[in-house]
Amino acid sequence: MAVIGFIGLGHMGGPMSANLVAAGHVVRGFDLAPAALEAARANGVTVVGSAVEAVTGAEAVITMLPGGKHLLDCYEQVLPAVEPGALLVDSSTVDVADARAAHALAGTAGFGSLDAPVSGGTAGAEAGTLTFMVGGAEEHFQRAEPLLAPMARKVIHCGGPGNGQVTKMCNNLVLGASMIAVGEAFVLGERLGLSNQALYDVASISTGQCWALTTNCPVPGLVETSRADHDYEPGFSAALMLKDLKLAESAAEQSGTDAAIGRLATELYQRFNEEGGGGYDFGAIIRSIRERSAA
Ligand code: NAD
Secondary structure: OOEEEEEOOOOOHHHHHHHHHHOOOEEEEEOOOHHHHHHHHHOOOEEOOOHHHHHOOOOEEEEOOOOHHHHHHHHHHHHHHOOOOOEEEEOOOOOHHHHHHHHHHHHHOOOEEEEOOEEOHHHHHHHOOEEEEEEOOHHHHHHHHHHHHHHEEEEEEEEOOOHHHHHHHHHHHHHHHHHHHHHHHHHHHHHOOOOHHHHHHHHOOOOOOOHHHHOOOOOOOOOOOOHHHHOOOOOOEHHHHHHHHHHHHHHHHHHOOOOHHHHHHHHHHHHHHHHHHOOOEHHHHHHHHHHHOOO
């Protein structure tokens, strides 16, 4: 069993750290928010007073922070206190350039590091069924795999430094675009007199099949696991979807990729966020599509 430093105990990091404790690890956790610390303490996390204290004595350090700036600031702060030989694993979703900058900071300080963003949302974090997409050297991946296992259904090595983030952003480009397409298909069907059930029964076993339809269907009453059946309480919020689409859009621009659907999906989620939808599950965009369709 390992001593693990865990920085960022929010919606994701809270349940992830709890699963590490349940697997028998000693988790030294820190968050800026007192409520997150309280919840972590109740889950058996050894709550400490600073990020530096969290990494002290830890053989692995996991970060689960809001974004790239938080990650780089955190690494600058804690790296001098990280134990020799410790492995750094960042599971936040950040820009590829920031992920690679974090690897460079860790490498210069003499530490192995991985970017290991996740898919599966808060439900996956709670159930310990996240998918980890990992970028970094093979030897570090081998070392991290058993540590990540209690939080994961799958841990996949996607290549060198930053490639975990590349994978995550490409996956979420598909997810954002497919949710909009599924929403448009239901509204179009409704307006032409088709029942949602009939469309679901066919598309869910036909070529329209996708996760946005069969696991997180934006229409309530069709799929038990859908956040639509819980008043679109996230799940994966529209604000986070916009964050990921923007990361994909900026990476597309930087790499000269013609990602037209990605750009449009970003625009539509931007508008949905501006309309006040950011705190709802990203499937709630169907409401905006319905409202904008002519009476
Ligand atoms: P969150 O805002 O609930 O948690 C982030 C936590 O980091 C907060 O509790 C905040 O207080 C803490 N924090 C910020 N700066 C800190 C610092 N310097 N030191 C210590 N703690 C600090 O966000 P979340 O939903 O848990 O998401 C975390 C990351 O996971 C994000 O990068 C997000 O994009 C990604 N992600 C989220 C989901 C999801 O469904 N929520 C799914 C996949 C990936």
